[in-house]
Amino acid sequence: MTLSTPARLLRLLSLLQGRREWAGTELAERLGVTDRTVRRDVGRLRELGYPVEGTTGTAGGYRLASGEDLPPLLLDDDEAVAIATSLLGTLGDGETAGRALAKLTQVMPGRLRRRVSAVGESVVSVPDHRGARIDPGVLAVLAAAVRDREIVRFAYRRRDDTMTERRVEPHHVVASHGLWYLIAFDTRADDWRTFRVDRIDRPESVRLRFTPRDLPAGDPAEHVRRTIASTPYRYAVRATVPEPAEAVRSRLPMAIPGRIQPIDEASCTVALGAESFELLVRDVVALGPGARLEGSPEVLARLRDVGRWLAEQG
Structure with a gap:
């Protein structure tokens, strides 16, 4: 089936958005046209404001460069709604998320615009008690440093609210259970560290590249899971619950x-x-009355006090 010129341009734009770089011959084959037609269509996209760059090589090729603004997005219904809900879930309903949603809806067809606008206008994001909103600028600097393998320095707020200066080799950024973490090798401590992104302030690259080290756990997600599981807390208990693990997991907020x-x-x-x-207390209550608790005498005594107070209210 021969595509009309407008349909072919949209198809070409979709291909360029989907991959970093294309050879001209590959695009011609995908579109069912000649190399010359591809060159003409690339010229038309450039006239429309799309930053399509030519690449060097044996056959020559093309790529869609990053500009100051996003080009019109080719999304299906589910993709558009997924982007909207992700924005709200990560950034909440604040100014940044609002601006991003507004820009996205402006470049969508009317049908998608109505669906995405409904999400933005109807959904209110309530942050989890343990979740934290992140600064998109901080996340962008860290992600770029991970990609480019550049050492970064930043101020870090520890759990006791004291600030420390860090200089690290960033390995990965991981999102887990409402929080974002930076896995990095701390060059001063000479050891691996996992930092909460919401506690990182003023990150900047020092413009020095590094050779990535092997992560002890291998998989970044598994590394974060192990770190979280072994993190000591100010208040802690261990419980034995006469229920299947999945049933208990479904009741705990985090x-x-x-x-x-x-x-x-x-x-x-x-x-x-x-x-x-x-x-x-919230999590202990979620375990149910059959749970048997172990912990420090001080914590167990306070929990018993709460239990007596609740019983008196009934």
Whole structure:
């Protein structure tokens, strides 16, 4: 089937958006046209404002360069709604998310615009108690440093609210359970560290490249899971629950992998921890009355006090 020129231009734009670089002969084959037609169509896209660059090589090729603004996006219904919900989930309903949604809807066809606008106008994002909003600028600097393998320095707010200066080799950025983490090798500590992105301030590349080291856990997601599971908290208990692990996991707002371990098909152990006593109480209550708790005498005594107070209210 021969495409009309407008349809062919949209198809060409879609191909350029989907891959970093294309040979001219590949594009001609995909579009079912000659190399000369591809060159003419690339010229038409440039006239429309799309930054299509020519690439060097045996046969020559093309790529869509990054400009100041996004080109019109070719999205299906589900992709468009997924982008909108991801923006709201990550950035909330604040100014940055609002601007981004507005720009996205402007370059969408009317049908998609109505669907995405409905999400933006109808959804209110309530941050999780343990979640934290991230600064898109901070995330962008870290992601670029990971990609370019450049050492970065930044100020980091520790759990006790003291600030420290860090200089690290960034390995990966990982999103897990409402939080974002930077896995990096701390050159001063000479060891691997996992940093919460929302606690990182003023990151900047020092313009020095590094050779990536092998991550101890191999997989970045597994590395973060192990780090979180072994992190000490101010308030912590260990519980034995007479229910399957999956049933317990479904009730906990933040069921961190590695903290719920099955004993058998009908019971499990749960390691709970939090920086505030109130959050620990919330999770203990979610375990149900059959849970048996172990922990420091001080924490267990405070939990018993809460239990007595709740009983008195009934």
